[in-house]
Amino acid sequence: MKLHKLTKIGRLAYREWLIQRTPSDMPPNELLTDPENVELAFDIEVDVSKIFQSRFEFGQYIHELLKEKDAKILLGQKNDGLWEWLTIAYFSQFGKKMSKYWHYLVERKGHSGSLAYRHLARTSFEMYWxxxxxxxxxxxxxxxxxxxxxxxxxxxxxVVYHRGFIQTANAMYMKDGKALTGAAGRVKPLKRRKRGDTSGKGGVARLALAVRRLSRTYDTHVLQTPQMMELLPREFSNFITKSSSI
Structure with missing residues (x-):
């Protein structure tokens, strides 16, 4: 099937369907193929039957399909319908869990700002790119x-646009394609933290804080992963020792 994108009418119909769907519902076929709802985006074949083990595999696949295109234009508002059409095309995989609507729609007007970064398909492509x-x-x-x-x-x-940070986070917190235990941990507020409680220490949220502090002295954008690890506080030592990057 060629790569399509939702028209304005198609996007409205898709939003309405999402609001009314139940966990077992799948998008009606007219949202994928009806000329009123879709238009050709690119003369590029996409395998809508392909199965992905992770959003990384999906992002890699779509990036390969679109590698000759300008990614900044693809991520612009005019192509929001492309990412929503791709979500519909792979909804049997994206929609297995009843999740928030913004994971399926490119929502740019959230109550606290744009929620476009939470779109499952679009963000998978952008992060791989x-x-x-x-x-x-x-x-x-x-x-x-x-x-x-x-x-x-x-x-x-x-954080998300900081190459050095992402490279270091990937080296520290991932092993064999899986996140290490505690990588996403958060430090509890002081009033809720018991004495000696170290939960959340060394996690990715703390890494963001540590790198921000390092940036006061170093140009963290040019530091290689081993260099950045060497400069991190002791609380990260447990994750660093599990890494082969230093």
Missing amino acids: RHGAEAMVMLSADMPTWGELSEQLTSRQN
């Missing part, structure tokens, strides 16, 4: 799963 193999730290989750690592990394613009 920006970070290649290191995007695994954000995209290792199953197709219908957003995941805490994805949320913590993609919701912060100063």
